[in-house]
Amino acid sequence: MLDFCYVTQGAGAVAAEKWLGRQGLDAARCGLAKVPHLTDLYALFVDRSADAGLGYRGLVRDAEASNDVQLSAVPKGEEPVAYLSFNRNGYSTYCRVYREYWDWVARRNAERYQNTVQHGKNYDAKNMLHVFRLLQMAEEIALHGQLLVRRPNREFLLQIRRGEFEYEALVSQAEELVKRVEAAFADSPLPDEPDRRAVEQLLIQTRREFYAGRQ
Structure with missing residues (x-):
């Protein structure tokens, strides 16, 4: 204190x-x-x-x-x-964060933690994998207007998960990727908001086709 x-x-x-x-x-x-x-x-x-x-x-x-x-x-x-x-x-904020950290330690995924220990790079490799996957998908949405679920750089993402890169290098790449995503959305022809009426009509159509197929 x-x-x-x-x-x-x-x-x-x-x-x-x-x-x-x-x-x-x-x-x-x-x-x-x-x-x-x-x-x-x-x-x-x-x-x-x-x-x-x-x-x-x-x-x-x-x-x-x-x-x-x-x-x-x-x-x-x-x-x-x-x-x-x-x-x-x-001091109160510090105590709260301290308690939350030890609560997390008690509940953390033991297998995931062991993976972090084993690759020896001292960062959550699975979390880092998703950082790159989501940022790259965001850039693709801004540039091409498409959501590409199957990743063309699957091996690179798996290398991240295996801890084959240094933390500082990945953070630097991620920061550059963030800048690219922001620039891509600044020039993107995508609207700021979705067409809510079109989305609602698509939902109705999808449900009708789904339930018609179950009869």
Whole structure:
């Protein structure tokens, strides 16, 4: 959680742990008090007495498990040495993404994961295969107005799935392909939207022929 705490410094801010290191301060000797009317901003006090007699409680109760900063009772008349901001929203987002990642790990397709481990390139080869397949089909739709399901470069796609290419090279090719797709659609004679009436009539005709054949 301390990774999301920052101490004001001039017109900017520095990570709390880095600030403490620069000042030669022990977090256990620090105390925080809320700043009225300002969300997640705290006055930071330091107990410089020889026996730590002010009893400050530190910045957090447990650096690994805490979900909030820890406040201390500050004697009247003490002056803060700085102000600390806790990026609560950033920390909450981080925790959510962290939980979602481990949920994914628990539910992931074990066979697919093993395939990623085996080819040793550290990327999801099946996912990368589909990236190229879909981008190429999109370019064909823009250029020719047709959906070609059977791929003429099947072997290339299978090479991707087998992990025969480096990740950076594939990403570079995919980015170039994205540019080509965007350019193709910019010049394509295809309408921006489908003819909804024509699509509806085609659906009706298809259903009539289908059910007529089942009678």
